[in-house]
Amino acid sequence: MSFHETNLLSVTKKQFIYKLQANLGILISLMIIQLLALLLSTAGVSSMSVGTNLTIINLKIISGDIIIVFTLIWAFIVGYNTAGNAYRLDYHFVTNRLSSNLASGCFLLLTSLLAGITATFCGVLLRVLLYFWRDLLTTKGLSMAPALLMKGSYVTVLYACLLSALGYFYGMLAQRNKALTVLIPVLFFGSLFAAAKDTRAAQLFRQVLVFYFSESSLALFTLKIVLTVALLFITIILFTNRMEVRK
Amino acid sequence: MILNPDSLKPIYIQIAEWLELEILQDAIKSDEKIYSQYQLAEMFNVNPATAAKGLSLLAEENFLYKKRGLGMFVAPQAKERIRQKRINENLQQLVFEVVAEAKRLQVPPEELVNMIQRATQQAVKEE
């Protein structure tokens, strides 16, 4: 019997691989939701009808936005599930809270990467499909320059990171206290309605959205996301470190 | 060989007695290697530490000697000494128990001796 010394890096690596193996089904779910989004997108994002007595013009605007939205929701859910799995599965084998969170973080980074890239290319697929399948009045915006594609993927990946991190955070809170599982959605959706009104909370919420979504500088945007995600993870690591394993 | 779990004797003593029997019956002769603790643990399905205790019981009474790096061996004269020990301890104990039972049943000593003689004759016949 010999005592085996180990280090954080090797354990985190092993846990990361374990999570990959345990969650292969996730890729399939990603494909499915993106296909669904694709189908929905063909129905158009918005439509308009213009007509006179003799002619009616139906205008449909199609974009890959739905795919992105679906993918981001998926990223949030994956984050949430990863938190649940980490809590439920990891402790049986070699781990401490830090390695578990780090490995989860790396896993979510990978899934966000995949999500962002596939979402963008799904958008491309959409355009290809429509080109062959429908009569298009205008091919404006049909082809995308590689630079634009890259930029689009990059931004989507970052958004996915943000949403996975939020999902993970939410998932961790929920493990701690089941009551929060209900409380947070209620607060969130409630404030959405509040956003329509001119209350202080609504204004704050709008400011937060503007902070992220209206950033035009890529570098600044990257910085914002990275800092937010880091903050979320550090908070999680700090507050799960003294957590016992309870059912 | 199955151990007797209901016996008052601890397992290591049962193992020691079984080893003594092996020596008495010449299954292992003088200066031959006796079973190792791991072999005994496997045979009797017990913890090796228990088996080791059984071996050390015999070693304490110098029925076994140790050869460095090779294991435990049966000491010369071990068979005879075990025989004597068994007579003075085990057989004596059995005798005592028989006497106690006889007393309980109020069987007089002479009848007890008769019973023993008859049993001995029977045993001789069956050999």
Added chain:
Amino acid sequence: MHCIESKNLSKTFDKIKAVHDLSFTIEENKITGLVGRNGAGKTTLLKLIAGYLLPTTGEINVFGRNPFNNLQVAANLIFIDDQLALPENLSLEETLAAVGQFYPNWQAELARALLDYFSLQPRQYYANLSKGMKSSFNMIIGIAARCPLTIFDEPTVGMDAAVRKDFYRALLKDFMQYPRTIIFSSHLLSEIEELLDDLLLIKAGEKYLHLPLDELRNYAVGLTGRESIIRKMTGQEQVLFQQKLGRDSIYLVARNTFDQQTLQQARLQGVEISPVATDDLCIYLTAQHKGGIDDVFSRN
């Protein structure tokens, strides 16, 4: 060297003392049995050792360190109970491979061979297994990991007797090939006692006994015979269990503080001396009433 050292360990859940002022040491490379009634605190103790729970007071050291949230300890320890959660999408053989990578001593061939022996299909899924087969699989992981500290908490739930016997033997054989510290908590003491070096008996969260098995077998003795004779031999404090048999006969279990002569004399007086099975002994020691359940029925 002490593998596990506990000093005045206490764990309280909402004012209930699950473990109270527990102090003991467990040496390395020994198989220790952990027994006690349901709710005595065995699982809580094991979880404290495994670092899943934090002590309320007192301390616990595993390999000389605090096991809570400790990577070094976790790398050398495995805890097997019936709550083992495994990934749902992996087959049994994939699970073995995935779990095995965590443990440097992992015996892949042994695990595979045990899988075959217990008729578990490598392509099956854990979730589809019966309770007994899940326990079998869990135990395979526990044995094949060869962790320096291996903890089993009631691992044989649902297994039939034949499978249990095979497992004890598999554990013993692998232990002999590769010694390690094992703690085995089970209700079936009679089945595992030959496997054990020591026994730790927990009563109401406190340490009641921690002895080698051999000493435990001599701890108490059963006396059957005339009540008057037996009562003269034993003081009330020594009595662990008593039961009336007929008009003036009793069966009494007492601490074995007698010497050979006293016992011989007792035999001569018609008292039958019998050993006390270890599992019965543990029942008597942890009992609330000296007469057992019969007290409920003889309360008139």
